Amino acid sequence: MCNLAYAKTVILEGKLNSRISVNQQIDFSIDKPLSVLTFKFAIPSEFNNKSVSQKTHGLSIKFSQQPVKIEDAADEFGNRFKVVTWNNLQNDVRVNITFETNIKSELSAMESKALFPLNSVPTGELLYLKSTELVQSNHPDIVSLSKKLTSGAATEYEAVTAILNYVIDNVKYTYNPPRYDALYTLKTKSGNCQNFAHLSMALLRAVGIPSRIVGGISLKQSWKIPVGNNNFLVQSMGQGGHAWIEVYFPDLGWLSYDPQQSKQFTSSRHIKQTHGLDSDDINDTWKAAPYLPDYKETVDAKFLDDAISLQLKSSERSPRSYFLSNNLFVKVPLVEKPKLPPVERPKLPPGKVIEFGNMEFPSLVDIYHVVGDKGVKILDKETAEYVTSKYVYAQAFEIDERLKINTISLAMRKFGGDGTIYIDLVSDEGGRPSLKGMRSAILPLESINKRSGYYWIDFSFLDDVILEKGRYWIVLRHSGEAIMNWFYIPGNPYGDSDDTRSTLKGYKWEDIQNYDFVFKIKANRL
Structure with missing residues (x-):
């Protein structure tokens, strides 16, 4: 039997076809004179595979201060870069990159005859089996896990699915990780998009499946997928640098995979710029002197x-995050899938007074780090929802004992406006927020300091709140013209994949979000 961990896979048919005008603005802050600054940055690419195509035109690059040198560069992977140099800088430098791109994601059924292990790999793709410092595919721990995950797999599709589902089920998205390599990701079960990509590739390469990292831009504009029972799965991402992967099939070529969202395709919210062996090959870099x-x-x-037209064809249940896919048929019979384990709910900490929730978040997100004498772009970006819009948002949690709630805190940021914010703490009714519960004290926006980054906003209750064992929802509400963001973690790091919902109607809760909000509950055991 194939030893697989199955994500909650939603198999779709249809297409996304988007035409997008993009403006990248890069700023360098010059605090004191620089004798030289050299900046190497990627140019958007054009490509097509079995499910995704991308065309770009109208590329324009403008500089606030004209460089003394502008060079075109290409690497062994076919990526295109601009390398620009300034001398004797006294003031800040801005680079504006604008272009228009047309991205088509076509989710139609595909068929693969590729068996596992692969019989052979073309000479041109052998490079993408290489072990690197960030993708340690020859490390014993990586090799052992990869063989375990794919034991009994008869097709490449099964082997790839087993590995990707393991990554999405076991790695939690975190910001500003100290390392980005596959081994660190495996040991800590955490990291950002680069970590997800590096671990996925290490496990794939360890069993002879070529894979490569993709660097580009993700866009925050959400899109909806019908998933039955009047529910819609809402796909949202942070806007900025992003990494995903491509996997090679001998009879299909390179297919796009995002280990945080989808397999065999990526959406029209992914703009590809580069690909390579690991993130050292794809990230923008700069050097300068004397600092x-x-x-x-x-x-x-x-x-x-x-234009988005998608239909739900089928789904596979599992205890973790939703994973999107088109339909891929294989020529040999699929082995019977193992019975899925129940959802493992977070356990409450010990002690009389406890704090629990989805509590980890950065006040500020790092977007670059320094390696030796070089600055390197990090593919991280802020992930937060504008939660005082026309939609109402809710986050679920579950407790297995009786508690007295003291405060509930949300990781938020005030951008402006006026009015108030408050929360309703309500019971669960059929997997959605009910109308029964308690309302917190109201917070006037003027009582919240406006500052950079994200921070805890505390909500208290005028009366005692005693909760019995069960599932509950935190519903954020507002009045007036409040402008507030609520920080979220991509994927579903806290509970089940249906634990975050939104509604336009106020009570239907028809939309399931692909993330968990950051929240903290302080309570007393009874």
């Missing part, structure tokens, strides 16, 4: 066309 200036990147995108 490295601070770097900042902002990405703006306008969807000129956004």
Whole structure:
């Protein structure tokens, strides 16, 4: 029997076809004179595979200060870069990169005859089996796990699915990790998109499946997928640098995979720029003397066309995050899938007074780090929802004993406006927030300091709140013109994949989000 860990896979048919105007703005802060600054950055690529195609045109690059040298560069993977140099800088430098891209994701059924292990790999793709410092595919721990996950797999599809489902089920998204390599990711079960990609590739390469990392841009514009019972799965991502992977099939070529979201395709919210063996090959870099200036990147995108037509074909249940796929048929019979284990709920900590929840978040997200004498872009970005819009948002939690709730805190940021915010703490009714519960004290926006980054906003209750064992929802509400963001962690790091919902109608809760909000509950055991 194939030893697989199955994600909650949603198999789709249809297409996404988007035309997008993109503006990347890169700023270097010059605090004191620089004798030289050299910046190497990627140019958007054009490509097509069995499920995704991307075309770009109208590329324009403008500089606030004209460089003394502008060079075109290419690497062994076919990536295109610009390398620009300035001398004797006294003031800040800005680079504006604008272009228009058309991305088509076509989710139709595919068929593969590729068996596992692969009989042979073409000479041109052998490079993507290489072990690197970030993708340690020859490390004994990586090799052992990869063989265990794919034991009994008869097809490449099964082997790839086993590995990707393990990664999405076991790695929690975290910000500002100290390392990005596969071995660190395996040991800590945490990291950002680069960690997800590196671990996935290490496990794939360890069993002879070529894979490569993709560097590019993800866009925050959400899109909906019908998943039955009047529910919609809402796909949202942070906007900025992002990494995903491509996997090689002998009879299908390279297919796009995002270990945080989808397999055999990526959405029209993914703009590819580069690919390589690991993130050292894809990230923008810069050097300067006598010091490295601070770097900042902002990405703006306008969807000129956004045609989405998707149908749910089938699904596979599992205890963790939703994973999107088109249908891929294989020529040999699939082995029987193992019975899925129940959802493992977070356990409450010991002690009389306890704090629990999805509590880890950065006040600020790092977007670059220093390696030797070089600045290197990090593919991380802020992930937060504008939660005082026309939609209402809710986060679920579950307790297995009786508690007295003291405060509930949300990781938020005030951007402005006026009015109030407050929460309703309500019971669960059929997997959605009910209308029964308690309302917190109301917080006037003027009582919340406006500052950079994200921070805890505490909500207390005027009366005692005693909760029995069960599932509950934190519903954020507001009045007036409040402008607040609530930080979230991609994937579902806290509980089940249906633990975050939103609604336009106020009570239907029809939309399931693909993330968990950051929250903290302080309570007393009774």
